[in-house]
Amino acid sequence: MSEISVEFQNVTKRYGSSIVLENFNLVIPKGKISTIIGPSGCGKTTILKMINKLIKPDGGSIFINEKDISKLDSVKLRRNIGYVIQQIGLFPHMTIEENISVVSRLQGKSKRQLSQRVEELLELIGLDPSQFRKRYPFELSGGQQQRIGVARALASDPSIVLMDEPFSALDPISRVQLQKELIKLNEQLKKTIIFVTHDIDEALKIADHVILVQKGKIVQNDSPTQILERPKNEFVREFIGQERFPSKYPSETVINVKANGISIFNDSPISKVADSIQKDSVEGLVVIDHNQTYLGMVNINELKNHLSENQNLQVKDIMRTTVPYITPHTPVADVFSLLEENEILPVVNKEKKLEGVVAKSSVIQGLEDRYHKEEVI
Ligand SMILES: Nc1ncnc2c1ncn2[C@@H]1O[C@H](COP(=O)(O)OP(=O)(O)OP(=O)(O)O)[C@@H](O)[C@H]1O
Ligand SMILES: [Mg+2]
Known part of the structure; x- marks a missing residue:
């Protein structure tokens, strides 16, 4: 069709x-x-x-x-x-x-x-x-x-x-x-x-x-x-x-980084994680170790697929490590490009510790907030 x-x-x-x-x-x-x-x-x-x-x-x-x-x-x-x-x-x-x-x-x-x-x-x-x-x-x-x-x-x-x-x-x-x-x-x-x-x-x-x-x-x-x-x-x-929308601004100045309820530990059993995802209806999750270091991403479908095959897996067995991450200093233009292909991007600091995530909607919201702030000033 x-x-x-x-x-x-x-x-x-x-x-x-x-x-x-x-x-x-x-x-x-x-x-x-x-x-x-x-x-x-x-x-x-x-x-x-x-x-x-x-x-x-x-x-x-x-x-x-x-x-x-x-x-x-x-x-x-x-x-x-x-x-x-x-x-x-x-x-x-x-x-x-x-x-x-x-x-x-x-x-x-x-x-x-x-x-x-x-x-x-x-x-x-x-x-x-x-x-x-x-x-x-x-x-x-x-x-x-x-x-x-x-x-x-x-x-x-x-x-x-x-x-x-x-x-x-x-x-x-x-x-x-x-x-x-x-x-x-x-x-x-x-x-x-x-x-x-x-x-x-x-x-x-x-x-x-x-x-x-x-x-x-x-x-x-x-x-x-x-x-x-x-x-x-x-x-x-x-x-x-x-x-x-100046692309030279580092993303920290224009992007709302969401920090809540988005990360899971690499050694958690996937059965446990799947439960909590359904409760919070979160689409994608960032995988970290116990030092908060960013390791990869998983989404609901991946979890469900693996869950039906093998209940005993841990998050680290199924996570994707290829998802790009950004820092608060990544230029906004680059963030836009990356968001073309990834719904969610992890934001990490210099030590690769997770600070939050950005999604397409939060980028645009952030730009607007900034605009309105500037208007008021
Ligand atoms: N019945 C009509 N007779 C003559 N001119 C018309 C008629 N309807 C629309 N136009 C003209 O056609 C052009 C396009 O009109 P249209 O209503 O599509 O604009 P628009 O983009 O929807 O504008 P707006 O944002 O103000 O709603 C305008 O210049 C308008 O004056
Ligand atoms: Mg009209």
């Missing part, structure tokens, strides 16, 4: 004499979060609305799962595409339950099916069904309403979800929380999410791919780390605010 979910081929869109998109080409991978970011008026909303046929191109073709959408029925197509807009668009006179199931109801689902789906979706987005299903939108906070918008977009279990600046009206705290929840949600659901935003921090934080658009053209389409590390031109550098 193809890994491509949506593809634009030479798409052109004009309004009168003004050209919004010209020979626009874009490939969106399946099951990932792609963010489209660019200045106001550059064509982001137009791109999204072309995917669900709310706007028709003047030239070129758009494919979903390799099918030319101009040949597909719009109503059926939209059933497979969730859509979340900034102004949420909940119906004020309907309860949350009715709002979520409004489309499915039109599709003739039974009451029991609808009710069960609402329950599932509310749980998925972290709102207690018994508390929320009978409430009206005005009885919810902005962030909760936004969650309902997401739940509604997911109601018919679409494979693609379009999100047009869905969190921009929220306060920074709810916004960050919803960003985190979206990432978590999609690790589970594996939808193709196409997320439009103005906010570069948001784009970098949630995306597998960031698509930077300027005047209807893609300037750079890359992973967040690539965008940060290798901005293609001045426009990108300006957009990400290069001054705040």
Whole structure:
């Protein structure tokens, strides 16, 4: 099966004499979060609305799962595409339950099916069904309403979800929380999410791919780390605010090193370690000796595989010693490169004693914290 979910081929869109998109080409991978970011008026909303046929191109073709959408029925197509807009668009006179199931109801689902789906979706987005299903939108906070918008977009279990600046009206705290929840949600659901935003921090934080658009053209389409590390031109550098991501800074100044609950001793039996991992749902662990010296890494899958073969092994028998480590003085640019291939990197001091770990998310969070600190000063 193809890994491509949506593809634009030479798409052109004009309004009168003004050209919004010209020979626009874009490939969106399946099951990932792609963010489209660019200045106001550059064509982001137009791109999204072309995917669900709310706007028709003047030239070129758009494919979903390799099918030319101009040949597909719009109503059926939209059933497979969730859509979340900034102004949420909940119906004020309907309860949350009715709002979520409004489309499915039109599709003739039974009451029991609808009710069960609402329950599932509310749980998925972290709102207690018994508390929320009978409430009206005005009885919810902005962030909760936004969650309902997401739940509604997911109601018919679409494979693609379009999100047009869905969190921009929220306060920074709810916004960050919803960003985190979206990432978590999609690790589970594996939808193709196409997320439009103005906010570069948001784009970098949630995306597998960031698509930077300027005047209807893609300037750079890359992973967040690539965008940060290798901005293609001045426009990108300006957009990400290069001054705040200077690669010459040693990582200690910009990276949050997490120190809790991440290390295990090389002589621990793997059966014991596997238990504690499941409890804390930790993804990867750093192996140290009793002097805190870094030795290697193991992850859950490796542990489980070995556990099913031989219960008597110790951590040191199965650890990987090839994972690169960094020090607090490793330049940020190098940390980015290493994180392309490793989810987690151990941080050690001069004596190779473990100080903590960094993960992709903590790098970006650290950069932001620094930025905000500098702003305040
Ligand atoms: N119905 C329309 N008629 C004429 N021009 C339009 C229409 N819709 C959009 N445009 C123009 O097309 C361009 C792209 O609009 P679009 O809404 O895609 O921008 P955007 O990137 O989503 O901007 P924003 O970040 O402000 O939401 C803009 O210059 C806009 O003025
Ligand atoms: Mg827009």
